[in-house]
Amino acid sequence: MTRTYQYLDPTTGLSSGKPLSLPIYAFTIPYSGSGSALDLWNYSTVRSETDLSSEDESIMYSQVKVAQSGGGSSLYEYT
Numbered sequence: 001m002t003r004t005y006q007y008l009d010p011t012t013g014l015s016s017g018k019p020l021s022l023p024i025y026a027f028t029i030p031y032s033g034s035g036s037a038l039d040l041w042n043y044s045t046v047r048s049e050t051d052l053s054s055e056d057e058s059i060m061y062s063q064v065k066v067a068q069s070g071g072g073s074s075l076y077e078y079t
Contacts, residue, residue, distance in 0.1 A: 002069040007061040010075070016063040021055040 009016040031044035051057070060078075067073035 001071075004067045006065040006067075007063065008065070009063055010065075015061075017059040017061045020058050020060060021053060023051040023057060024053040025049075025051065027052070 007016055008014065026045055026047045028044050029046055031040060033040075033043060035043070062078050064076045064078075065073055066076070
């Protein structure tokens with residue numbers, strides 16, 4: 001017996017997944033120098049290669065379709 005799982009919204013065909021929280025890759029520090037608005041943004045923003053968030057980054061799916069070979073399928077919806 002083989003089961004397949006799809007996490008797509010059947011109306012759009014797109015993933016029904018939503019993150020519990022978004023990762024944090026940057027933060028700002030005070031910068032009092034001169035320059036254009038872009039310069040001020042670039043000099044006051046610190047970027048990280050790794051996620052700085054300590055929150056759960058799980059993905060929750062609102063719709064899951066479970067199909068079983070030779071046995072049909074079921075669509076589960078969650079809020």
